[in-house]
Amino acid sequence: MTILPIHPAENASPEALVAFLRQCREAARSDGQARLVSISLKVGALDPLAVLEAIFEAGELHFYAERPNIQTAIAGAEAVLTHEAEGPERFASVRRFIDDTLARTIAVGDVDAPFGGPHFFTAFGFLDNVEPGEAFPAARVFVPRWQVARAGDVTTAVANLLVAPDADLASLAERVWRAHGKFHHFDYGTQAAGGGSSANDTAKPGVFHTTEVGDFRAAVAGGLAAIAGGAVKKIVLARAQDMRADAPLHPLTLLNGLRERFPECYSFSVANGRGHSFIGASPERLVRVSKGVLETEALAGSARRGTGASEDAALGAALIASEKDQREHRHVLDSIVRRLEPLGLAPQFSAKPGLRKLANVQHLHTPVTATMPEGVHLLDALARLHPTPAVGGSPREEAVARIRDLEGFPRGLYAGAIGWLNARGGGEFMVGIRSALVEGATARVYAGAGIVAGSDAEREFAETELKFRAMREALLA
Secondary structure (H helix, E strand, O other): OEEOOOOHHHHOOHHHHHHHHHHHHHHHHHHOOOEEEEEEEEEOOOOHHHHHHHOOOOOOEEEEEEEHHHOEEEEEEEEEEEEEEOOOOHHHHHHHHHHHHHOOEEEEEOOOOOOOOOEEEEEEOOOOOOOOOOOOOOEEEEEEEEEEEEEOOEEEEEEEEEEOOOOOHHHHHHHHHHHHHHHHOOOHHHHHHOOOOOHHHOEOOOOOEEEEEOOHHHHHHHHHHHHHOOOOOEEEEEEEEEEEOOOOEOHHHHHHHHHHHOOOOEEEEEEEOOOEEEEEEEOOEEEEEEOOEEEEEEEEEEEEOOOOHHHHHHHHHHHHHOHHHHHHHHHHHHHHHHHHHHHOOOOEOOOOOEEEEOOOEEEEEEEEEEEOOOOOOHHHHHHHHOOOOOOOEEOHHHHHHHHHHHHOOOOOOOOOEEEEEEOOOOEEEEEOOOEEEEEOOEEEEEEEEEEEOOOOHHHHHHHHHHHHHHHHHHHHO
């Protein structure tokens, strides 16, 4: 990526913008390849979700991710570049797309600000391939036309555009100038009235009519048979429920209910531009890379929260003492270490798991860190880690191969990898759980449980019911 020492805010005029874009067009003409031009500016405080909601269009790609409790959020919509991939090489394919794009990128402005510069918004499905008719491809990455992000007290807006060798500079400059003015003086109400599909245009559900998909108890029985036969040590099985409202649902309204109820989780929304949005509030980080340090975690083994402090502490202590849950947790941790070591990483972690307490459930939790070796990319680690035994099973290949037939429905992005990457090699991915696929008046909601020797179908059903109940309450909020 080429970073030019030009700051748009210091020479902000349509004429200066056209002059800059002319330089970019000359660069494109030099080798006949379009340039991605990325303009970053620090702006006044904005709520990225409110911005996205105000200009939401069902026919456009969008991406949103947030950690409400640490005041970070990023949103982007519309696509200037996009790439899809499938098969075992999908992670490598996405990396090549990003590397090729950055080699032809010109960036100006507050590129070094938090979330400055172009970002690549990405969603990988649970499996390497998808079935006909699924809402999302096995892998999609896109560069948004606009992006706004908050990190603490700093809000950064980014406009991205593609400058071709024959680009019409006047129309490009006009588009960027409008975006410049929009994010410096953003009026949520005016933007919604000006063409976006406001959340007020759709219903807030008062009730859902729920239909179970598949037969979870039979799936657990099949999983236990595979364990007893020695084929797998652990298999993660999910339930799905179709929840239908009486009127169309707005995915970002539902997402706001999730982020309000689960502020300690990753809130996310990914849209396919064809009316489907995959939303959720995931408790689980898959992988994060920042300043050359990789962070991941083992999160497996669950118990409900207590109604008071004493009951909650007792349930937590019982979870820590549970041989079954400790064994399930160790499967996940061992797999993380085993899969990262071939990349030259030396994972560091505590000897015993702690507790991660969420609004409705508590989990055994072990953070893992490692220094990234030279030449190893975040997507290299992601390809090794996904899917973890926390959402697939162990051994991974044997367990994952059985899941589709046992569950009776395609997972799509459920338990997939949802995240973003920046131009500096950093980024963050979460696991797409505690989630729902929203289309029109229907939300397909997912909840899973890890099955190991000693698992009981009724207990696992009750665990998924606990997760479903929390999702329903959040979606109805």
